[in-house]
Amino acid sequence: AQSVTQLGSHVSVSEGALVLLRCNYSSSVPPYLFWYVQYPNQGLQLLLKYTSAATLVKGINGFEAEFKKSETSFHLTKPSAHMSDAAEYFCAVSRGFQGAQKLVFGQGTRLTINP
Amino acid sequence: ETGVTQSPTHLIKTRGQQVTLRCSSQSGHNTVSWYQQALGQGPQFIFQYYREEENGRGNFPPRFSGLQFPNYSSELNVNALELDDSALYLCASSLRGNTGELIFGEGSRLTVL
Numbered sequence: 001a002q003s004v005t006q007l008g009s010h011v012s013v014s015e016g017a018l019v020l021l022r023c024n025y026s027s028s029v030p031p032y033l034f035w036y037v038q039y040p041n042q043g044l045q046l047l048l049k050y051t052s053a054a055t056l057v058k059g060i061n062g063f064e065a066e067f068k069k070s071e072t073s074f075h076l077t078k079p080s081a082h083m084s085d086a087a088e089y090f091c092a093v094s095r096g097f098q099g100a101q102k103l104v105f106g107q108g109t110r111l112t113i114n115p
Numbered sequence: 116e117t118g119v120t121q122s123p124t125h126l127i128k129t130r131g132q133q134v135t136l137r138c139s140s141q142s143g144h145n146t147v148s149w150y151q152q153a154l155g156q157g158p159q160f161i162f163q164y165y166r167e168e169e170n171g172r173g174n175f176p177p178r179f180s181g182l183q184f185p186n187y188s189s190e191l192n193v194n195a196l197e198l199d200d201s202a203l204y205l206c207a208s209s210l211r212g213n214t215g216e217l218i219f220g221e222g223s224r225l226t227v228l
Contacts, residue, residue, distance in 0.1 A: 004157075034216075036219075041221070042221050042222075043119070043205055043219035043220050043221040043222050044158070044205065044207075044217075044219040045219070046216060046217070046218075049216060090157050090158070092157075101146065101148065101163065101209055101211075101217065102148075102160045102163065102171055102173070103148075103150075103158075103160065103217065104160070105157030105158050105159070106157050107155075107156060107157050108155075108156070108157050
């Protein structure tokens, strides 16, 4: 069975500081990994995805994530936080086979940006 | 691209009632998935539809059912509503064979009293 653990339900950083949101996964097969962002009262928007190509994945809005198989991690980073980055972030894992494209989500991390 | 649209955006029901939520998938997408997101939680997979048939189901009871129509739009039906069914219901469309890249709608927030 696949699962995702997001370390820290709340993360607070100052504007301009480094953003680091942690995600560890468990999967019996090579995983596909995703980060989604959810702004208040909105659906989920895909930030980036890892699909067994390059281990460092660049996404939208300056975010990137690195797949580390040895650590079973897929942490999300952004060098300099902006006020507009305040949102809920979800890490998700998928088996990525031709059948049901089921995503298993973590519990989410709420990111707060301090001025 | 028109994106994924869901209706209604908010609704209130009482315990025991039935509810139908609707979703129009993004143009060109042939697969629709439904997720339940309880307050403060990550979304949980309910089921997926492809070619008008259920194509995978999560750990939800049979009173959660769905339909997909020839134009790929979809409905989620929940019978005998319980208080714990209160949640944001998210619809997502994708192209079958895609590596799990789902396009989500803004959701329907259901409150059961």
